[in-house]
Amino acid sequence: MLAKVISGATFGIDGYIVEVEVDISHGLPSFSTVGLPEAAVKESKERVKAAINNSGYHFPADRITVNLAPADVRKTGTAFDLPIAVGILCATGLIESCEGYMFLGELSLDGTIRPIKGVLPIVISAKQFGLKGIFLPKQNAKEAAVVKGIDIYPISSLSDVVEFFKGIKNISPFKDENNTLEEEEFDVDFKEVKGQENVKRALEIAAAGGHNLLMIGPPGSGKTMLAKRIPTILPPLSFEESIETSKIYSIMGLLPETGLLRKRPFRSPHHTISDIGMIGGGNPPKPGEVSLANNGVLFLDELPEFRRNVLEVLRQPMEDKVVTITRANITVTYPAKFMLVAAMNPCPCGYLGDRRHVCNCSVLQIQRYRSKISGPILDRIDIHVEVPSLSYGELIENKEGTSSKKIREKVVRAREIQAERFKNFKIRTNSEMEQAHIKKFCRLDKESKSLLKDAIDNLGISARAYSRILKVARTIADLDESEQIKIDHIAEAIQYRVLDRKFF
Numbered sequence: 001m002l003a004k005v006i007s008g009a010t011f012g013i014d015g016y017i018v019e020v021e022v023d024i025s026h027g028l029p030s031f032s033t034v035g036l037p038e039a040a041v042k043e044s045k046e047r048v049k050a051a052i053n054n055s056g057y058h059f060p061a062d063r064i065t066v067n068l069a070p071a072d073v074r075k076t077g078t079a080f081d082l083p084i085a086v087g088i089l090c091a092t093g094l095i096e097s098c099e100g101y102m103f104l105g106e107l108s109l110d111g112t113i114r115p116i117k118g119v120l121p122i123v124i125s126a127k128q129f130g131l132k133g134i135f136l137p138k139q140n141a142k143e144a145a146v147v148k149g150i151d152i153y154p155i156s157s158l159s160d161v162v163e164f165f166k167g168i169k170n171i172s173p174f175k176d177e178n179n180t181l182e183e184e185e186f187d188v189d190f191k192e193v194k195g196q197e198n199v200k201r202a203l204e205i206a207a208a209g210g211h212n213l214l215m216i217g218p219p220g221s222g223k224t225m226l227a228k229r230i231p232t233i234l235p236p237l238s239f240e241e242s243i244e245t246s247k248i249y250s251i252m253g254l255l256p257e258t259g260l261l262r263k264r265p266f267r268s269p270h271h272t273i274s275d276i277g278m279i280g281g282g283n284p285p286k287p288g289e290v291s292l293a294n295n296g297v298l299f300l301d302e303l304p305e306f307r308r309n310v311l312e313v314l315r316q317p318m319e320d321k322v323v324t325i326t327r328a329n330i331t332v333t334y335p336a337k338f339m340l341v342a343a344m345n346p347c348p349c350g351y352l353g354d355r356r357h358v359c360n361c362s363v364l365q366i367q368r369y370r371s372k373i374s375g376p377i378l379d380r381i382d383i384h385v386e387v388p389s390l391s392y393g394e395l396i397e398n399k400e401g402t403s404s405k406k407i408r409e410k411v412v413r414a415r416e417i418q419a420e421r422f423k424n425f426k427i428r429t430n431s432e433m434e435q436a437h438i439k440k441f442c443r444l445d446k447e448s449k450s451l452l453k454d455a456i457d458n459l460g461i462s463a464r465a466y467s468r469i470l471k472v473a474r475t476i477a478d479l480d481e482s483e484q485i486k487i488d489h490i491a492e493a494i495q496y497r498v499l500d501r502k503f504f
Contacts, residue, residue: 001025003090006102006131007083008122009075012332013247013287015118015125017102019069020080022087027063033084035068038076038284047078047107048085055111055158060092074330076284078106079116082135085158095165100132101153103161104140111158115139120243120250120259123147133173135161142259143250145176146243176259184262186232191403193229195390196222202385202496204407207233208414209475210429212318212340212380214303216498217387218354223343226387227299230341231264232404234297235412241295244335248287248294265296267338271305279313285325285332290317293338303342304372311377314340318380321432340381344373354389370499382431382468384498414478430475435467442470448490461500469493 005020031045045066052059066084068075082105089095104122106114119140124147126134133151136144141154151173155161163169190200199215199222206213207230215223237245242261249255249265269278269289280288290298300306317323317336324333347366351357361369418429421441427433433441444452452469455461461469470485473493477485 001091001093003087005083005087005090005098006126006129007080007104008102008125009073009077009079010118010121010251011073013121013244013251013334015122016073017125017129018075018080018083020083020087021067021069022084022091023065023067024060024088024091025063025065029061029063031064031066033066033068035066035071036074037068037080038074040078041068041075041080044078044081044084044107047081047109048088050109051081051107051111051158052085052088054109055162057089057094057158057162058092060088064088074284077116077118078114079104079118079122081105081107082113082158082161086161089162095162098165102126102131102134104134104136105155106137107158113137113155113157113160117253118251119143120146120255121247123150123152124247126150135164138174141174142176142257143255144259145174146246146260182262183236184258186263186404188229189232189404190229190407191401193222193225193401194397196226196387197401199226199385199387200402200407202383203230204233204411205472205475205479205496206230206339206341206383207407208411208479209382209418209471210339210431211382211472211475212431213342213383213385214378214381214499215341215343215385215387216346217343218345218352218357218389219350221387221389223387224299224301227268227297227301227341227343228266229404230297230299230339231266233407233411234264234339235408235415237261237264237295245294245296248291248334252287252292254292265293266299267293267296268299268301271300271302271307273306273310275307275310275313278310279317280323280325280334283327284330285327287334288323290314290323290336290338291334294335295337296339298338298340300340300342303344304369308372308374312374315376315380318377342381343387345369346386353386355391356389378499379468382472383496384500385496386498410479413481414475417478417481430471430478433471433474438467438470442474442485444470444485444490445487447487448485451487451490452494455494459494461494461497465497465500469497472496 001024003022007018007020009018083103115137123144127150135153138154144152153171154174164171246261267289278288321337323336346352347361348369352359473485473489476489
C-alpha cells in the first residue's frame with residue numbers, strides 16, 4: 001500500500017515542495033524514514049505513532065517506510081509530523097484521497113497540532129506549485145493568509161483532517177481581512193529628543209540616502225535614544241520589502257501575531273555577540289543579526305567593544321547586501337540590506353572634549369581605542385557625527401523638536417527622487433552608488449571642487465573619504481530638491497567626516 005502526500009520545507013528564505021511517500025508492506029513491524037532526515041525528523045515516528053493511536057485510529061503493525069523527496073536535500077524541523085501521519089492513514093485506507101493539498105504541522109502525542117516555523121515561504125511555494133489549499137496549525141493561519149490565491153485550512157488536531165476528508169466536519173478557509181500593510185504606531189518620536197539639532201540633521205540625511213552612520217559622544221549624550229528613533233523617519237515598508245523580511249522572521253519563528261512585519265526592523269545586538277550570531281551560521285545555517293535587520297537598522301552600541309572578528313565579518317554584507325554561508329554540504333544566501341548605525345565614546349574614559357568632565361586618557365590610549373575600528377569598516381561608514389553632552393539649559397527647555405512625521409516626509413520625498421534617478425540601474429539609494437554612478441550623478445562646479453580639495457589637503461580628511469563625501473552631498477542636494485550639488489551641500493557633507501580628520 002503506497003500513499004503520497006505533499007508537504008514543504010525551507011531552504012534559506014525560500015520554500016520548496018517535499019513529497020512524502022509512505023509505503024506499508026508485510027513484514028516485521030518497523031518504521032524507517034529516508035530522504036536525509038535530521039534528528040527531529042527521525043524522531044517524528046514516535047510522535048506520529050502515539051498521535052494516531054491516541055486519536056482513536058489504528059496504527060498498522062507492519063513495515064512502514066517513509067521517503068521525503070527530493071532525497072538529496074537535508075530535511076529539518078517538525079513540520080513533517082502531520083503529512084507523515086496523513087500518509088499512513090491514506091495508505092491504510094482511512095483517508096481516500098488528499099490530492100492537491102499540502103500538510104504542515106508538528107504533532108503532540110495526543111494528536112493536537114503545534115505551530116511550526118517557516119510557514120510563509122512554504123505557502124508561497126505551494127501557491128506557485130498550484131495547490132488548492134494547505135492544512136496547517138491554527139496558530140500559523142494569520143501568517144499563511146498573507147499569501148492570496150490559496151485556501152488556508154487552520155486545524156487543531158489530526159482528527160480535524162480525518163473528519164474533513166471523510167465528510168464529517170467542514171473546515172472553512174481562513175480569511176484575514178485585517179491583514180494589511182498599514183503601519184503600526186511608533187512608541188517613540190524625534191520630538192521627544194531635546195537639543196542635538198546637528199545630530200538630528202545627520203540622521204535625516206542618513207535615512208534619506210540609506211547611509212551608514214557613526215555617532216561619537218560621551219556617555220549620556222543621547223546616542224542610543226537617537227538611534228532608536230531612526231525607524232520612525234525611514235520610509236514605510238513596501239509590500240515586497242515586508243514579504244522578504246517577514247520570510248526571514250518566519251523561519252526563525254519571530255513573526256508577530258499580525259503575520260507580517262509592518263515596521264522596519266531595529267536590531268541592537270550586545271557587544272558580546274559572536275561572529276556566527278552576527279552574520280549567521282550553524283548547521284543547518286540560520287540567519288544572523290545582519291539578516292534580521294534586513295530593510296531596517298542594525299545598531300551597534302559601544303562599537304569598539306565588539307570583537308575584531310565580529311566587526312570584520314560585516315565588511316562583505318555592508319558591500320554586497322547579502323550574506324552567503326557555506327558549510328560542508330550546503331550553501332545558503334540570506335539578504336542583508338541593512339542601514340548600519342553605530343555609537344562609540346570619543347576615548348576610553350568617554351569624556352574627550354566634554355564641557356563638564358576632564359579626560360584623563362593619553363594620546364596613545366585614544367589612538368589604540370579608535371584603532372579597534374579597522375580602516376575597511378570605517379571606510380564603509382559614510383557619516384561620522386559628534387554628539388555633545390547637553391547643557392542644563394537644553395535639558396530643561398520646554399520647546400518641542402521637529403516630529404518624526406515631518407522629518408519622514410522629507411526623507412520619503414528624497415527617496416522618490418532617488419528612485420526616479422536610479423530607475424534604470426540596480427540600486428535604490430545614493431549610498432549604493434559605485435564610481436560610475438558617482439561620476440554621472442555627482443558632478444561638481446569649480447567652487448565645490450576647490451572646497452573639497454582644500455578639505456583633503458588642509459583638514460586632514462583622507463582621500464578614501466572623497467567618494468563618501470560626494471554620496472552624502474548628493475543626498476543633501478536631494479533633500480533640498482536640487483538637481484545640482486552646490487558648494488553648501490559639499491561643505492555640510494565634509495563636516496560629517498569627523499574620524500577622517502587629523503586630531504593629533
